Amino acid sequence: MLPSKLSSGLLTDLYELTMAAGYVQSRFDARATFELFVRQLPRNRNYLVAAGLEQALDLLESIHFTEEEVSYLRALPVFRHVQPEFFDYLSRFRFAGDVWALPEGTVFFPGEPVLRVTAPIVEAQLVETSLLSIIHLQTLIASKAARVTTAAAGRPVIEFGSRRAHGVDASVLAARAAFIAGCAGTSNTYAGYHFGIPVYGTQAHSWVMAHEDEADAFSSFLDVFPEQSTLLVDTYDVRAAIDKIIATGRKPHGVRLDSGDVLGDSVWVRRRLDEVGWSDVEIFVSGDLDENRIQEFLRKGAPMNAFGVGTALSTSADAPSIGAIYKLVEVEMDREVRGTAKFSTDKESYPGRKQIFRFRNGQGMYAGDVIGLEDENFPSADRLLLPVMRKGWRVEAARQDRATTLLNARARFLAARTSLPDQLLSLALAKPTYPVSPSARLRASADEARRSFLGAHA
Amino acid sequence: MLPSKLSSGLLTDLYELTMAAGYVQSRFDARATFELFVRQLPRNRNYLVAAGLEQALDLLESIHFTEEEVSYLRALPVFRHVQPEFFDYLSRFRFAGDVWALPEGTVFFPGEPVLRVTAPIVEAQLVETSLLSIIHLQTLIASKAARVTTAAAGRPVIEFGSRRAHGVDASVLAARAAFIAGCAGTSNTYAGYHFGIPVYGTQAHSWVMAHEDEADAFSSFLDVFPEQSTLLVDTYDVRAAIDKIIATGRKPHGVRLDSGDVLGDSVWVRRRLDEVGWSDVEIFVSGDLDENRIQEFLRKGAPMNAFGVGTALSTSADAPSIGAIYKLVEVEMDREVRGTAKFSTDKESYPGRKQIFRFRNGQGMYAGDVIGLEDENFPSADRLLLPVMRKGWRVEAARQDRATTLLNARARFLAARTSLPDQLLSLALAKPTYPVSPSARLRASADEARRSFLGAHA
Numbered sequence: 001m002l003p004s005k006l007s008s009g010l011l012t013d014l015y016e017l018t019m020a021a022g023y024v025q026s027r028f029d030a031r032a033t034f035e036l037f038v039r040q041l042p043r044n045r046n047y048l049v050a051a052g053l054e055q056a057l058d059l060l061e062s063i064h065f066t067e068e069e070v071s072y073l074r075a076l077p078v079f080r081h082v083q084p085e086f087f088d089y090l091s092r093f094r095f096a097g098d099v100w101a102l103p104e105g106t107v108f109f110p111g112e113p114v115l116r117v118t119a120p121i122v123e124a125q126l127v128e129t130s131l132l133s134i135i136h137l138q139t140l141i142a143s144k145a146a147r148v149t150t151a152a153a154g155r156p157v158i159e160f161g162s163r164r165a166h167g168v169d170a171s172v173l174a175a176r177a178a179f180i181a182g183c184a185g186t187s188n189t190y191a192g193y194h195f196g197i198p199v200y201g202t203q204a205h206s207w208v209m210a211h212e213d214e215a216d217a218f219s220s221f222l223d224v225f226p227e228q229s230t231l232l233v234d235t236y237d238v239r240a241a242i243d244k245i246i247a248t249g250r251k252p253h254g255v256r257l258d259s260g261d262v263l264g265d266s267v268w269v270r271r272r273l274d275e276v277g278w279s280d281v282e283i284f285v286s287g288d289l290d291e292n293r294i295q296e297f298l299r300k301g302a303p304m305n306a307f308g309v310g311t312a313l314s315t316s317a318d319a320p321s322i323g324a325i326y327k328l329v330e331v332e333m334d335r336e337v338r339g340t341a342k343f344s345t346d347k348e349s350y351p352g353r354k355q356i357f358r359f360r361n362g363q364g365m366y367a368g369d370v371i372g373l374e375d376e377n378f379p380s381a382d383r384l385l386l387p388v389m390r391k392g393w394r395v396e397a398a399r400q401d402r403a404t405t406l407l408n409a410r411a412r413f414l415a416a417r418t419s420l421p422d423q424l425l426s427l428a429l430a431k432p433t434y435p436v437s438p439s440a441r442l443r444a445s446a447d448e449a450r451r452s453f454l455g456a457h458a
Numbered sequence: 459m460l461p462s463k464l465s466s467g468l469l470t471d472l473y474e475l476t477m478a479a480g481y482v483q484s485r486f487d488a489r490a491t492f493e494l495f496v497r498q499l500p501r502n503r504n505y506l507v508a509a510g511l512e513q514a515l516d517l518l519e520s521i522h523f524t525e526e527e528v529s530y531l532r533a534l535p536v537f538r539h540v541q542p543e544f545f546d547y548l549s550r551f552r553f554a555g556d557v558w559a560l561p562e563g564t565v566f567f568p569g570e571p572v573l574r575v576t577a578p579i580v581e582a583q584l585v586e587t588s589l590l591s592i593i594h595l596q597t598l599i600a601s602k603a604a605r606v607t608t609a610a611a612g613r614p615v616i617e618f619g620s621r622r623a624h625g626v627d628a629s630v631l632a633a634r635a636a637f638i639a640g641c642a643g644t645s646n647t648y649a650g651y652h653f654g655i656p657v658y659g660t661q662a663h664s665w666v667m668a669h670e671d672e673a674d675a676f677s678s679f680l681d682v683f684p685e686q687s688t689l690l691v692d693t694y695d696v697r698a699a700i701d702k703i704i705a706t707g708r709k710p711h712g713v714r715l716d717s718g719d720v721l722g723d724s725v726w727v728r729r730r731l732d733e734v735g736w737s738d739v740e741i742f743v744s745g746d747l748d749e750n751r752i753q754e755f756l757r758k759g760a761p762m763n764a765f766g767v768g769t770a771l772s773t774s775a776d777a778p779s780i781g782a783i784y785k786l787v788e789v790e791m792d793r794e795v796r797g798t799a800k801f802s803t804d805k806e807s808y809p810g811r812k813q814i815f816r817f818r819n820g821q822g823m824y825a826g827d828v829i830g831l832e833d834e835n836f837p838s839a840d841r842l843l844l845p846v847m848r849k850g851w852r853v854e855a856a857r858q859d860r861a862t863t864l865l866n867a868r869a870r871f872l873a874a875r876t877s878l879p880d881q882l883l884s885l886a887l888a889k890p891t892y893p894v895s896p897s898a899r900l901r902a903s904a905d906e907a908r909r910s911f912l913g914a915h916a
Contacts, residue, residue: 011626013618013645015659022665022682030668072651078660078686121668128662132621133629140624160471163590164779166598166624167631168469171591174624187471193530201473202536204586206786207480209798210488210579224480228536235800236911311779320778321622321769328664340667342693453694 006055007062009093010069012129018078020122024086032121033330033353034128035113036135042143042319046430047420049146049413050102050114051177052138054405057394059130060099065090095123099389102356104405105142105180105412106384107420109436111371112356114139114324116385121331128326136324137170141177144316146413148309149182150425151291153298156184156306158200160286161314174314180409182417187308196403200308202228205258208235215244222250230254230284238265239272246276254282254305262287263302270303282306290317291427329353339449350442351449357381357439366419372439464513465520467551468527470587476536478580482544488791490579491811492586493571494593494784500601500777504888505878507604507871508560508572509635510596512863514589515852518557521585523548553581557847560814562863563600563638563870564842565878567894569829570814572597572782574843579789586784594782595628599635602774604871606767607640608883609749611756614642614764616658618744619772632772638867640875645766654861658766660686663716666693673702680708688712688742696723697730704734712740712763720745721760728761740764748775749885787811797907808900809907815839815897824877830897 022028038048065073070090073079079086097119102108114135117124149157159178165171168190175183175191185198192199203221211217214236221229229252233241238257245252255273257265266283273281285297286308294307311317327349328340339351353374359381361367370378388398400408423430438446480486496506523531528548531537537544555577560566572593575582607615617636623629626648633641633649643656650657661679669675672694679687687710691699696715703710713731715723724741731739743755744766752765769775785807786798797809811832817839819825828836846856858866881888896904 006626008648010648010651011630012647013620013659014647014650014657015645015662017647018660018683018686019662019665022661022679023668025682026678028668028678032664032668034664069651073647076650076657078657078683080686081684082682125664128664129620129629130626133623133626136622137625137628162471162587163782163784164594165591166628166773166778167595168464168588168591169627170595170624171587172469187473189470189472189475189531190466190468192472192534193468193527199472199534199536201471202476203480204473204477205800206490206492206583206586207477209786209800210481210486210490210789212796220484220486221480224483224540225476225536226539228476228538315624315778317778320624320773320775324621326621328667331668338670342663342667 006059007064008069009063009065009090009126010072012126014078016126016128017073020126021079021082021086023122023125024089025083028121030121030331030333031118032124032328032332033116033118034124034326035329035354036115036131036324036326037113038110039323039325040110042322044147044318044429045143046424046426047107047109047143047434048139048322049142049181050106050108050139051104051142051180051409052135052173053101053104053115053388054402055138055173056115056131056134057099057389057398059134060095060127060389060392061394063093063095063127065093067091089122093126094392095119095127096392097123097389098387098391100385101388102384103386103412104409105416107366107413107416108356108384109369109434111436112369113354113385116353118353132324132326136322138173138177139324140316140320140322141174141314142181142413143322144319145178145181145183145313146417147291147427148294148313150417151295151298151427152307155304157182158306158308159183159186159188159313160308161310162188164311165314171314176406178313179406180413182410182414184306194402195406197406202230203232205232205235208232214241215247218245219248219250222248222252226250228253230256230282232256232258233269234259234265239268242269242272246272251278251281254284256284256286258287263297263300266302266304284308286310288312295427339445341446341449350438350446352442352445354442356384358384360419364419365421366434368435368437370437370439371442373441373445376439376441464517464588465522466527467521467523467548467584468530470584472536474584474586475531478584479537479540479544481580481583482547483541486579488579488789489576490582490786490790491574491576491788492582492784493787493812494573494589494782495571496568497781497783498568500780502776502887503601504882504884505565505567505601505892506597506780507600507639508564508566508597509562509600509638509867510593510631511559511562511573511846512860513596513631514573514592515557515847515856517588517592518553518585518847518850519852521551521553523551525549547580551584552850553577553585554850555581555847556845556849558843559846560842561844561870562867563874565824565871565874566814566842567827567892569894570827571812571843574811576811590782590784594780596631596635597782598774598778598780599632599772600639600871601780602777603636603639603641603771604875605749605885606752606771608875609753609756609885610765613762615640616764616766617641617644617646617771618766619768620646622769623772629772634864636771637864638871640868640872652860653864655864660688661690663690663693666690672699673705676703677706677708680706680710684708686711688714688740690714690716691727692717692723697726700727700730704730709736709739712742714742714744716745721755721758724760724762742766744768746770753885797903799904799907808896808904810900810903812900814842816842818877822877823879824892826893826895828895828897829900831899831903834897834899
């Protein structure tokens with residue numbers, strides 16, 4: 001079996017546990033706030049799409065350590081000098097913090113917190129690795145899928161990448177993320193079952209090859225799926241295959257081109273199908289597609305009705321990771337609150353609990369964001385971070401069934417896309433980029449933290 | 459919770475299920491053989507490392523459909539005209555086929571089957587997507603990790619990429635694959651617990667930032683971990699941090715550099731530590747490392763003792779997918795055996811059940827592979843594909859505990875690496891590439907299949 005048990009407290013980097021031991025044993029009783037954000041846009045991206053929050057909250061509500069897991073830790077050499085109270089602590093461990101987050105499907109930018117966790121420092125620290133891993137995956141795929149569905153300009157895109165996603169869980173969650181960012185469905189049947197995502201697919205080359213005669217392969221499939229067959233026509237020779245289908249006299253729902261000169265073939269196939277009055281038979285195209293190829297096909301007027309996109313989508317192939325981080329921004333201890341930041345040369349950050357304020361122009365389009373402190377107020381802006389968990393439990397608004405949560409996220413993204421400036425929707429890098437700036441108070445608070453830090457470390 | 463349940467028959471592309479319905483309903487009672495192989499080396503790779511077989515066999519031994527899953531399928535519009543016998547079939551479904559495979563840790567090349575499945579065609583077809591997804595992930599990561607550990611030239615490499623792996627399952631399995639390919643361990647605690655992989659890690663920047671004073675942060679950690687502390691020294695200023703540690707008078711196990719000019723800093727830190735007689739304190743380096751940076755550091759004589767490699771490794775960032783495919787190569791029906799292949803212009807394949815024959819030169823180094831038919835015999839070559847499953851159950855030799863399986867796979871890779879020609883171990887593309895050729899009989903059989911196909915499709 002796969003080792004996945006999302007509720008296991010061990011699904012984390014060991015250093016979260018050694019630090020936890022350090023905090024418990026040194027009686028470091030602080031309440032901490034961490035923010036999860038992205039430092040820079042990955043290659044080829046003009047914006048990011050928040051996704052994965054539902055699974056992150058699932059984790060926070062269920063995370064714990066089994067007795068066997070605690071015994072494993074106790075026996076590790078690194079914990080040799082750690083007192084028993086730490087292992088007792090782990091046995092009772094539950095996450096009981098507060099979480100604010102961007103609702104899934106929200107468009108966001110570097111520097112903007114996707115998620116903010118406030119909890120006793122051990123709790124907030126222990127969940128770092130899995131929160132990053134969960135939010136990173138779906139945000140990565142949704143941000144790629146947004147480009148692909150934008151390039152398809154209204155034509156359905158089906159997520160086809162299960163076999164190349166990074167494992168079976170990633171395949172299901174990639175399907176979910178792709179659906180949020182506008183895909184019409186997925187080939188992943190489990191994603192259909194579990195999340196209610198529409199599922200698509202009919203036949204592979206092996207079906208055609210298993211039959212000695214290609215025409216038999218088509219007829220036999222049409223017998224079983226008289227209304228739903230999308231027949232794969234490129235196993236041997238596309239034009240011969242189309243003529244064999246026509247010769248059956250039975251109109252399939254569609255035909256699929258998966259290799260070769262799909263642009264040229266699509267033109268030929270459309271004409272041939274139209275000649276026999278089958279103008280409603282759809283041409284479905286797949287095979288190493290990405291947003292660039294789709295855009296090029298459509299620019300050249302290719303008569304393609306829908307697309308299946310696999311590897312490029314399910315692995316975000318051109319940018320297979322995002323520099324997402326989870327940074328300590330505030331420590332509250334002995335009734336004193338201290339903003340924290342890192343001042344090493346290449347990785348600076350802003351202290352304090354933040355909120356994202358999004359401004360719109362007169363036409364309702366997104367005009368710019370301000371990252372401010374949580375208690376700031378910009379009356380004309382939307383506040384993007386919302387409370388989603390209090391004391392370890394989802395707030396009422398975050399307690400919807402999986403399918404509803406997903407449909408809402410998708411609707412949120414599709415609405416957001418209509419509010420994005422045109423240059424962000426281009427496949428090329430946006431010029432100008434979307435304006436995001438720290439508020440005057442955030443800057444001042446960063447300057448103050450830096451001065452106080454430099455004073456202390458002079 | 460994560461949707462992962464590796465045993466679910468729904469973890470597959472829908473078309474596997476529609477084809478299954480087609481085979482059942484059209485009474486297509488064939489026994490089929492599929493081979494899983496890679497068409498081309500991904501970017502920057504000279505060879506691949508087989509991994510993931512254990513999880514693939516777990517899947518094959520457990521795959522089934524629950525009642526609820528079958529009901530879900532029955533209600534899908536695409537199955538509207540499918541007879542009840544198909545759903546009865548799914549309710550009883552178990553995989554009962556035979557499997558041959560490369561043992562994990564085996565070095566292999568394009569065109570060489572990693573896995574060969576022979577089963578009733580429906581069974582062999584239904585497992586396609588999940589087999590690909592499982593084998594692909596770990597083979598991808600092991601093949602990347604092999605480069606990283608080779609570049610480290612004997613220094614330990616710790617897999618540090620859980621937060622950027624594609625989800626929590628991928629993070630655990632990436633740790634497993636990286637260990638097979640020579641990593642000394644992982645930061646992923648679950649991978650340690652579940653697979654027995656050595657785990658590493660002590661503190662993050664947040665530990666230092668949470669304390670008002672960096673020196674306190676170090677002392678407090680040394681209190682809890684007197685022997686095992688690797689202290690992170692780049693939160694503010696590396697040289698100041700080193701001096702603070704020295705001032706405690708307590709020697710840590712090591713120090714970690716994670717940002718900035720790690721090459722220059724490592725030289726300074728080594729000298730400073732040596733000055734105070736701490737020449738056994740290790741310098742551990744992390745932060746956006748990959749094989750190229752490691753090789754460059756070592757070429758320049760950097761005094762680095764060990765490396766933590768994250769994103770580049772856990773996502774195989776420079777080549778985040780491999781073109782792995784699962785092709786029908788033989789159909790046995792009505793006592794007739796027919797080799798199958800695809801003859802479309804850009805994606806040809808060889809028919810028939812294959813074996814890989816590996817030849818060594820006089821020094822015992824790998825000299826070249828021949829891909830032949832299963833029943834061929836080359837007395838001086840090793841046969842790489844071994845039987846691992848019969849009638850749906852692991853053969854005796856494949857029934858080891860997880861930790862033993864993993865240690866054997868790692869030993870197999872480490873031995874294989876010593877037998878690889880030098881140019882394959884270079885980070886640059888190998889010239890010449892490793893020689894792999896089809897046997898004369900395989901070529902003849904492909905020609906015959908092509909002639910017979912062209913005759914039938916003229």
